[in-house]
Amino acid sequence: LQRKKETKWLPTRCRDENEARFKRVLVSGGAGFLGSHICRRLLAEGHEVMCLDNFFTSTRSGIADLMGHPRFEFIRHDVTEPFFCECDQVYNMACPASPVHYQWNPIKTTKVSILGTMNMMGLAKRVKARILQASTSEIYGDPEVTPQSEEYWGHVNTIGVRSCYDEGKRVSETLAFDYVRMQNVDIRVARIFNTYGPGMHPYDGRVVSNFILQALQGEDITVYGDGSQTRSFGYVDDTVDGLIRLMNQDKTIGPVNIGNPHEFTVKELAEMVVELTGSKSKIVYLPLPGDDPKQRRPNITRAQKLLDWEPKVELREGLQKTIEYFKALDLRKFSKPTAHSAHRNTVDEAKVRKRLSYALASKPTPLHGALDAGVQLPESCQTCYDKIAHWRDLQGDRENGVFFGFKTVIMLLHRIGDDSPSDVCCYCGGGIIKECDATCRAVKQHEVSNVQYGFDAMSDEMRSPLMSLYRMIVCVTDGAEVGEGKASLGKAVQQLHQNSQMHLQEDLRTEEKNFEQLTEHTAWTPREHTGQDREALAAKNVDECLAEIVRVWQLEKSLKNVDSAPWSELEVSVASISGQSIALVSIPLTAILGELKEKIQREEGTHKLQQQLLQPGDFTKLSNTQCIAELCPADNKLDLILVRNANFFASEKFEGPMEGYAFKMGEEGLGYYNDEYQREEGPKADPWDGLWQFTERARGVHHATPRTVIIARGKVYWGTDFQKHIVGGVSDLQRIDETRFSVSAKEGLRFATLESFQLLRWDTHPEASFPNDWTRLM
Numbered sequence: 001l002q003r004k005k006e007t008k009w010l011p012t013r014c015r016d017e018n019e020a021r022f023k024r025v026l027v028s029g030g031a032g033f034l035g036s037h038i039c040r041r042l043l044a045e046g047h048e049v050m051c052l053d054n055f056f057t058s059t060r061s062g063i064a065d066l067m068g069h070p071r072f073e074f075i076r077h078d079v080t081e082p083f084f085c086e087c088d089q090v091y092n093m094a095c096p097a098s099p100v101h102y103q104w105n106p107i108k109t110t111k112v113s114i115l116g117t118m119n120m121m122g123l124a125k126r127v128k129a130r131i132l133q134a135s136t137s138e139i140y141g142d143p144e145v146t147p148q149s150e151e152y153w154g155h156v157n158t159i160g161v162r163s164c165y166d167e168g169k170r171v172s173e174t175l176a177f178d179y180v181r182m183q184n185v186d187i188r189v190a191r192i193f194n195t196y197g198p199g200m201h202p203y204d205g206r207v208v209s210n211f212i213l214q215a216l217q218g219e220d221i222t223v224y225g226d227g228s229q230t231r232s233f234g235y236v237d238d239t240v241d242g243l244i245r246l247m248n249q250d251k252t253i254g255p256v257n258i259g260n261p262h263e264f265t266v267k268e269l270a271e272m273v274v275e276l277t278g279s280k281s282k283i284v285y286l287p288l289p290g291d292d293p294k295q296r297r298p299n300i301t302r303a304q305k306l307l308d309w310e311p312k313v314e315l316r317e318g319l320q321k322t323i324e325y326f327k328a329l330d331l332r333k334f335s336k337p338t339a340h341s342a343h344r345n346t347v348d349e350a351k352v353r354k355r356l357s358y359a360l361a362s363k364p365t366p367l368h369g370a371l372d373a374g375v376q377l378p379e380s381c382q383t384c385y386d387k388i389a390h391w392r393d394l395q396g397d398r399e400n401g402v403f404f405g406f407k408t409v410i411m412l413l414h415r416i417g418d419d420s421p422s423d424v425c426c427y428c429g430g431g432i433i434k435e436c437d438a439t440c441r442a443v444k445q446h447e448v449s450n451v452q453y454g455f456d457a458m459s460d461e462m463r464s465p466l467m468s469l470y471r472m473i474v475c476v477t478d479g480a481e482v483g484e485g486k487a488s489l490g491k492a493v494q495q496l497h498q499n500s501q502m503h504l505q506e507d508l509r510t511e512e513k514n515f516e517q518l519t520e521h522t523a524w525t526p527r528e529h530t531g532q533d534r535e536a537l538a539a540k541n542v543d544e545c546l547a548e549i550v551r552v553w554q555l556e557k558s559l560k561n562v563d564s565a566p567w568s569e570l571e572v573s574v575a576s577i578s579g580q581s582i583a584l585v586s587i588p589l590t591a592i593l594g595e596l597k598e599k600i601q602r603e604e605g606t607h608k609l610q611q612q613l614l615q616p617g618d619f620t621k622l623s624n625t626q627c628i629a630e631l632c633p634a635d636n637k638l639d640l641i642l643v644r645n646a647n648f649f650a651s652e653k654f655e656g657p658m659e660g661y662a663f664k665m666g667e668e669g670l671g672y673y674n675d676e677y678q679r680e681e682g683p684k685a686d687p688w689d690g691l692w693q694f695t696e697r698a699r700g701v702h703h704a705t706p707r708t709v710i711i712a713r714g715k716v717y718w719g720t721d722f723q724k725h726i727v728g729g730v731s732d733l734q735r736i737d738e739t740r741f742s743v744s745a746k747e748g749l750r751f752a753t754l755e756s757f758q759l760l761r762w763d764t765h766p767e768a769s770f771p772n773d774w775t776r777l778m
């Protein structure tokens with residue numbers, strides 16, 4: 001297939017500017033306050049949005065309005081774990097942002113900033129996406145200069161209670177810039193200043209939501225300190241506008257301050273809120289939280305100059321809109337935290353010191369306490385780590401989600417992160433739990449209520465079953481109550497397992513339902529003009545038909561650069577045949593169209609073409625055998641395996657399920673990203689070998705006879721063995737340039753093509769020992 005020929009052949013209509021702007025965008029933290037606004041804006045602009053969130057501080061209700069949107073996809077995932085997908089842009093917004101939240105589990109907060117950023121940067125690197133890293137004005141710490149311009153290096157406490165966030169975000173900036181220097185990743189870094197507006201979680205603990213809610217409910221307005229500290233408040237629409245502009249320009253990679261330069265004292269804010277709500281609330285003064293910055297005001301010259309951006313909504317107007325939002329909110333849907341805890345670290349300094357001193361000495365664990373109390377522990381659950389590992393095993397089948405809450409509850413209760421020492425008492429920071437004194441118990445109560453809050457915030461619908469679990473654990477891990485209640489850990493664990501199974505089943509059912517709904521959406525073609533009128537097509541001749549297809553699939557773009565093409569529309573097909581073989585994924589139409597055209601003209605004519613253009617959704621309704629038959633109507637032979645997303649194919653994420661569900665490849669494996677990685681891994685790492693084995697296997701297991709494997713999105717997946725083993729015999733593969741290749745089949749090949757089909761479903765083999773209705777959405 002000659003690229004030149006194709007280019008010449010393209011109708012000029014393909015060169016539509018608007019089409020070229022369509023992007024696939026990943027928004028991590030997409031259910032959060034800023035993230036959900038970004039998702040909404042992107043959808044409104046016609047992009048496809050993948051929203052990644054683990055609901056740690058956000059809620060489902062934050063994106064409820066987006067859930068049915070055909071271009072919106074939600075994936076429950078914690079960014080501290082790797083994630084793989086194909087996308088053109090990434091907004092890395094994931095991180096608890098309210099001081100109360102980010103101080104709740106500071107180690108986790110740091111992890112999110114570091115591991116989360118690394119995972120997202122790594123992803124951006126692999127798929128060559130542009131990534132916007134959300135940084136914060138907090139990287140300036142308690143600034144000694146005002147206003148703060150991007151050149152200011154900050155004044156930050158490295159070991160304070162806010163450091164997890166401030167330093168975490170500083171590292172995330174460092175990482176972003178090192179990814180540019182080392183890997184040439186296309187980054188943008190935004191320093192976001194205080195943002196407020198509709199969509200805020202009413203109980204997120206930040207000043208604007210606190211004050212408005214307090215005013216509306218006639219409660220005291222809680223000013224921390226004397227209220228003389230200043231902040232500059234940006235309205236959410238302005239902030240989102242700034243972020244999107246930063247992402248889509250080429251003058252700067254940042255960092256760029258995004259904020260409103262008009263500064264107010266917290267007291268002024270309180271007074272304005274009281275005035276605008278007409279509230280009778282009175283202002284009360286509470287201790288200032290630890291390390292609370294005294295002033296904060298952005299210098300936005302850089303944003304003005306390079307992004308042509310400045311905020312449009314001033315505080316008074318923005319507050320009015322936010323007040324309307326809060327008035328309309330049904331607060332019963334949100335769980336209220338117990339006490340204001342932002343200043344806890346200040347008032348409780350003595351306790352904190354006491355905790356630290358306890359922590360220095362190695363002490364028996366609460367579980368030892370439980371053991372002392374004569375509780376029978378199952379062998380696999382001797383320590384907290386084992387327990388967590390065990391529960392994690394349970395969720396092994398799942399990418400994320402259903403057991404997350406369980407694990408987190410345990411971790412919160414024990415006040416440990418993955419890498420914390422487990423021999424610290426979950427409540428007092430040390431000591432045998434039976435010996436906890438009254439103070440300790442008070443602290444414990446306090447934390448328990450906070451656990452409950454964090455817990456509530458993260459798992460709306462699972463709250464009640466998890467709450468009972470949580471109570472059980474409280475009971476079990478408290479030595480005294482273990483003695484009285486005889487609630488053995490073994491019993492608790494057993495119950496946990498039962499609950500886990502129950503939730504797994506529930507979740508699978510829900511997913512199945514979602515899948516069905518989404519399947520319906522696939523019948524909806526993402527852009528009007530992709531809907532092909534089959535009858536109209538039938539009336540045309542072959543050339544017209546193909547020209548129409550070319551227009552629809554925007555081939556010109558894909559010819560220019562396969563990697564940056566808006567892939568979900570460009571690629572011909574996605575389908576899978578389940579059980580132990582994958583039958584077909586997809587490839588940009590460019591790669592096969594010429595051949596297809598010739599073939600159709602030569603042998604079958606328009607009729608055959610149409611026969612091959614199955615309707616989106618067809619495959620989900622068919623059984624495995626039917627799928628194969630559908631693809632290979634004549635003799636049940638599948639000539640072509642088209643791999644749409646080799647990246648995914650080669651990822652760990654894929655490999656896991658592959659081994660378990662689809663491939664059973666054992667050590668042969670498939671998972672290597674690119675040549676570089678291959679070199680590191682040595683001979684074992686040749687993915688083409690894996691693919692070849694797979695095709696061989698597929699021959700044996702099903703009646704499909706795949707003869708060609710074509711990997712779309714060339715560059716990193718190119719390998720000599722690939723050509724030798726797989727392509728060599730049956731087709732001609734030519735490298736166009738570093739990132740692209742073309743392929744033409746030799747005589748005797750048939751191509752199976754489908755229209756755009758966005759869902760990939762792996763049904764498990766009926767005889768395999770895993771759930772039959774396991775599904776995956778891509």
Ligand SMILES: O=C(O)[C@H]1O[C@H](OP(=O)(O)OP(=O)(O)OC[C@H]2O[C@@H](n3ccc(=O)[nH]c3=O)[C@H](O)[C@@H]2O)[C@H](O)[C@@H](O)[C@@H]1O
Binds near residue numbers: 096192194211
């Ligand atoms: O926007 C930023 O650059 C950063 O600053 C904020 O941190 P902070 O300014 O401390 O946010 P708030 O919790 O809203 O507090 C603002 C001020 O109001 C005070 N405050 C807060 C809550 C309250 O009830 N009363 C009260 O006086 C706080 O002590 C603080 O001085 C956000 O929490 C961060 O996510 C963000 O990155």
